[in-house]
Amino acid sequence: xxxxxxTEQTAxxxxxxxxxxxxxxTPAARKAAHARRSHxxxxxxxxxxxxxxxxxxxxxxxxxxxxxxxxxEVVLPGFSGSKGIYVTAFSSLPEITTLSVHxxxxxxxxxxxxxVTPTAIRHCWLELATTGIGGQALAExxxxxxxxxxxxxxxxxxxxxxxTVRRGGGEIGPELIASIGSSEGRNTVSTMLGGAASRANITxxxxxxxxxxxAAMLGTLGLRSLPEPGRLRHLHTRMQxxxxxIDNWGRTTVSDLAHIGRFAAMSAEHSAGIAGRAIAExxxxxxxxxxxxxxxxxxxxxxxxxxxxxxxxxxxxxxxLRIWDDAIAERMAIDVAAREIGRIxxxxxxxxxxxxxxxxxxxxxxxxxxxxxxYEDWLSGxxxxxxxxxPGPLTTARGRDHK
Amino acid sequence: xIGTVSRxxxxxxxxALQPDQFxxxxxxxxxxxxxxxxxxxxxxxxxxxxxxxPMRALTFSRLLCQPFEGFLVDDVTGDAGLIMRRSCTPVARxxxxxxxxxxxxxxxxxxxxxxxxxxxxxxxILLGREIWKAAAVAxxxxxxxxxxxxxxxRRRLGLITGCLEIGEAMVSLSRGIPEGRVxxxxxxxxxxxxxxxxxxxxxxxxxxxxxxxLLTRRLENPASVIGMLAKDDxxxxxxxxxxxxxxxxxxxxxxxxxxxxxxxxxxxxxxxSVHRAERLLDRLGQIKESGVASPATxxxxxHIADSLGRIGKLVSVEDLERxxxxxxxxxxxxxxxxxxxxxxxxxxxxxxxxxxIRLGNRIDQLGIDNPLRQRRDRLRRDIEERRSELMRRLPDxxxxxxxxxxxxxxxYGLVRMVEMLDGPKAAEIMRREGDRLLGG
Numbered sequence: 001x002x003x004x005x006x007t008e009q010t011a012x013x014x015x016x017x018x019x020x021x022x023x024x025x026t027p028a029a030r031k032a033a034h035a036r037r038s039h040x041x042x043x044x045x046x047x048x049x050x051x052x053x054x055x056x057x058x059x060x061x062x063x064x065x066x067x068x069x070x071x072x073e074v075v076l077p078g079f080s081g082s083k084g085i086y087v088t089a090f091s092s093l094p095e096i097t098t099l100s101v102h103x104x105x106x107x108x109x110x111x112x113x114x115x116v117t118p119t120a121i122r123h124c125w126l127e128l129a130t131t132g133i134g135g136q137a138l139a140e141x142x143x144x145x146x147x148x149x150x151x152x153x154x155x156x157x158x159x160x161x162x163x164t165v166r167r168g169g170g171e172i173g174p175e176l177i178a179s180i181g182s183s184e185g186r187n188t189v190s191t192m193l194g195g196a197a198s199r200a201n202i203t204x205x206x207x208x209x210x211x212x213x214x215a216a217m218l219g220t221l222g223l224r225s226l227p228e229p230g231r232l233r234h235l236h237t238r239m240q241x242x243x244x245x246i247d248n249w250g251r252t253t254v255s256d257l258a259h260i261g262r263f264a265a266m267s268a269e270h271s272a273g274i275a276g277r278a279i280a281e282x283x284x285x286x287x288x289x290x291x292x293x294x295x296x297x298x299x300x301x302x303x304x305x306x307x308x309x310x311x312x313x314x315x316x317x318x319x320x321l322r323i324w325d326d327a328i329a330e331r332m333a334i335d336v337a338a339r340e341i342g343r344i345x346x347x348x349x350x351x352x353x354x355x356x357x358x359x360x361x362x363x364x365x366x367x368x369x370x371x372x373x374x375y376e377d378w379l380s381g382x383x384x385x386x387x388x389x390x391p392g393p394l395t396t397a398r399g400r401d402h403k
Numbered sequence: 404x405i406g407t408v409s410r411x412x413x414x415x416x417x418x419a420l421q422p423d424q425f426x427x428x429x430x431x432x433x434x435x436x437x438x439x440x441x442x443x444x445x446x447x448x449x450x451x452x453x454x455x456x457p458m459r460a461l462t463f464s465r466l467l468c469q470p471f472e473g474f475l476v477d478d479v480t481g482d483a484g485l486i487m488r489r490s491c492t493p494v495a496r497x498x499x500x501x502x503x504x505x506x507x508x509x510x511x512x513x514x515x516x517x518x519x520x521x522x523x524x525x526x527x528i529l530l531g532r533e534i535w536k537a538a539a540v541a542x543x544x545x546x547x548x549x550x551x552x553x554x555x556x557r558r559r560l561g562l563i564t565g566c567l568e569i570g571e572a573m574v575s576l577s578r579g580i581p582e583g584r585v586x587x588x589x590x591x592x593x594x595x596x597x598x599x600x601x602x603x604x605x606x607x608x609x610x611x612x613x614x615x616x617l618l619t620r621r622l623e624n625p626a627s628v629i630g631m632l633a634k635d636d637x638x639x640x641x642x643x644x645x646x647x648x649x650x651x652x653x654x655x656x657x658x659x660x661x662x663x664x665x666x667x668x669x670x671x672x673x674x675x676s677v678h679r680a681e682r683l684l685d686r687l688g689q690i691k692e693s694g695v696a697s698p699a700t701x702x703x704x705x706h707i708a709d710s711l712g713r714i715g716k717l718v719s720v721e722d723l724e725r726x727x728x729x730x731x732x733x734x735x736x737x738x739x740x741x742x743x744x745x746x747x748x749x750x751x752x753x754x755x756x757x758x759x760i761r762l763g764n765r766i767d768q769l770g771i772d773n774p775l776r777q778r779r780d781r782l783r784r785d786i787e788e789r790r791s792e793l794m795r796r797l798p799d800x801x802x803x804x805x806x807x808x809x810x811x812x813x814x815y816g817l818v819r820m821v822e823m824l825d826g827p828k829a830a831e832i833m834r835r836e837g838d839r840l841l842g843g
Contacts, residue, residue: 098827100822131815132815133818133834135753136819137750139746140746227419237421240422241422244426244455245456248457251522331583333583334582336583
């Protein structure tokens, strides 16, 4: 088994070397590397990795990413109760813990697909979960999510069609709106895309195809105007609710974990704020679909990158919300939930946002690792070797006891 | 508003609001709450309120109910140690009627002042102390007054009055126990309990039973308190400790008796019954582990195990049906809906295996005869038969995606059940063999 403890920097240090950074073989570099130990502060989404929905409890919220040699590796925060970040090769997971068959199969699929983005991993998981290998409840959940995405896709397509026809100067009467749910109705609306086609300077058939493609991409988010939001939009709302709820808990509880509650609330607010702006950006892009379709090749990429960014920003939050819901429903103690949330809370990497928000991310990461404990450096949270070596009151007291 | 849209539609619209907008609406209703009866609307808001947990304004009624809020439930069955949540409003109304207008006005002014400073806990307790004392006197008059209430109501009123008489201690203990599902008191909780018990006035020593009742309600393992009291010979006199242990043991036996009766009367195999049985067995296990099991608790354990053994199927098909998503199939491509072919049968089987294992393990830990062991063996045989049959048929699966997907879902569903019964290693071997036969 090859595993490296508390070295979030294993990848970044190697990357630094690759970029011409200091060689870790010199004492100064070694000292610097040691000083950075357990400074879990990924600066990009790719470096942070994507949460992989394992069912094995010990692996909950572990993240998968590519190492410097483009091989998959897994990042385990607080593995087996330790404080650091445990980084190991993805293929060695079955060696460090007993995996359920669901997790073992998921490992194989993710490894085969080399999936590292939230969208790709979700896709792998949904496909696997529907087979029932993780249990029928999980299969039901996956099918429900897929069905919801399919429904959002259909509704999005209809709304985009109507909007495009209207913007192209077409008139849609109430009868047509009533029949739009049927394929005949949709076909009739498709024939009315001439105005939009001439405005975008492409054919009506191309407009129809672009709308279909756009709707397929928007299945997880949906349009703002839809009565039933897509999964990510819903998750964003739930994050804001969670932020309110855990903040109030932190303010009113007598528990000594209240500070984790407030930290979780700040992290949720920070991520939700950035995700909210990213969602608003997509809404703005879709405000004039004809303009977007006129330059579809670039427009498609812009839309895709916005959606991927939203998926990255919300990655890992569904598990946080699930354990919080469990605590609220009295399936576990809120203290236990708060401790677990504090361990796995997703923080937006600093380089993925503007300077102001990036500074906030840095502060949150500092807060994440600066829970002061005995013999730990109060700034870095590392074990302070000088302090450990110093004959302290504990040693003296023990000595006296022995006498 | 309620007259024109259905409750579900209204709830849906409320859930569609942005969190900030929803909070604004809630604050508005909260302000109205003092002047108009907005309970129906509040009950619709409640589902989202539970999720958002906004800071709630301190009202006379809320502060009054704090000492006995640990005993509030939505629906009271036979247990006289519980109070209906909806009786808070009439109790508050009754207390208000009994207090002088000047006193009420003074309380309201101080409440308004405290609402400006929500962090002022000491101020809340100071005001609470006065309100609880006045309310206890008022309710005692009602209880002992000439108009004789039914015995059950008198008993519940007695519980409310008792809690109010030691209101500060009840609120301190309630806040000292972390929220959610808590097994036992931690070190600071234990210290707090001892401090509160020592602080009870001499004429209120008997009221310690309300503190014990609160612990029985809030802790998953109230028997741990017995162990703690038995060991603590420095802070409390021996006689008091013995007395408290007797009280808490009585509370535990009462609550187990009531829960066991509910279990037998409940719908066999229904999810709630299974969940209740599981918690009850957990509680019995913890009592046994704490070394304070009595003949009554052993009898309750055997009674529960026997009644579980008599239930034909530890799964409710109706519950499963209710969960099922009706229109799932129509939008999904065949590869993703292949699991539906077996879903109904597998869900039932899986659910039963899960219940038999979870309940059976708990019965085993109690060291009594386990009537579910035979059922577990029967289920294992059933799965083994299905496995052999499936493996025999797998090589003949046509090489078309639809048939392959259905066969794989059939295989993986069984793999999951083998995993539940025999562990991941046996399941992994079966999956590999199945995949090989399928040509994957």
